[in-house]
Amino acid sequence: MSVRVQQAPFDPGVELNALHAANLGIGAVAGFVGYVRDFNDGQEVAGMFLEHAPGMTEKALAKIVEEAEQRWPLLRLDVLHRVGTLEPGEPIVFVGAASAHRDAAFDACRFVMDYLKTRAPFWKKETTPEGPRWVDGRDSDQTAADRWKA
Amino acid sequence: MISIQYFARYREALGIDGERLEWDASLACVDDVRQRLLARGGEWRVLGEQNLMCARNQELCGLDEAVADGDEVAFFPTVTGG
Numbered sequence: 035m036s037v038r039v040q041q042a043p044f045d046p047g048v049e050l051n052a053l054h055a056a057n058l059g060i061g062a063v064a065g066f067v068g069y070v071r072d073f074n075d076g077q078e079v080a081g082m083f084l085e086h087a088p089g090m091t092e093k094a095l096a097k098i099v100e101e102a103e104q105r106w107p108l109l110r111l112d113v114l115h116r117v118g119t120l121e122p123g124e125p126i127v128f129v130g131a132a133s134a135h136r137d138a139a140f141d142a143c144r145f146v147m148d149y150l151k152t153r154a155p156f157w158k159k160e161t162t163p164e165g166p167r168w169v170d171g172r173d174s175d176q177t178a179a180d181r182w183k184a
Numbered sequence: 185m186i187s188i189q190y191f192a193r194y195r196e197a198l199g200i201d202g203e204r205l206e207w208d209a210s211l212a213c214v215d216d217v218r219q220r221l222l223a224r225g226g227e228w229r230v231l232g233e234q235n236l237m238c239a240r241n242q243e244l245c246g247l248d249e250a251v252a253d254g255d256e257v258a259f260f261p262t263v264t265g266g
Binding site: 068084085086087089090093094097115126127147150151152153154155156157158159168169170171 | 189191192193235239242243244258260261262263264265266
């Protein structure tokens, strides 16, 4: 299991392949990659800055990973989130879950993303032709997280 | 003393990323701290937003979370990572 918060770019293919890591008990790997888009809320986006809360961020991600591990029989779960300056087309976030069977891998991957969206202290500031603007949280993100409540 | 941190849009609106505040029993919970700050008026009114989020000692919490001397409290807008 690993949680990483970093400025450096990453290669989603490398991350996905690393999940199996020659563990022959793993029968399923599910991965999610989030990318910076060049358009949002009716405006072109030339780039973005991702602010986070050092210390709190790592704790929040670790807690989400811990919850996922309690809910599903996972053999590995990796979360990687970038911070700092990013350009359109760059990967921002990677979540990869490995398990013996697909259900746990799919569900854990989605659970981690839904929780990360509403509980991990990251904030996006986009660069648009009209200047920089903070991205607002979406109600749909909260709805997505709520569906995991038991 | 307690330390208070502000992030993202709030940090920009307030012009500071944090401060220290003398703690006393009237600051029993996170909302008491928020009310104290709101009373400053002006740009501090941003902390009155409905969807404000908060944390105590680096963990997300509700506004009713108890606060003690030495704690670290943070206020921030809805998170938008991922």
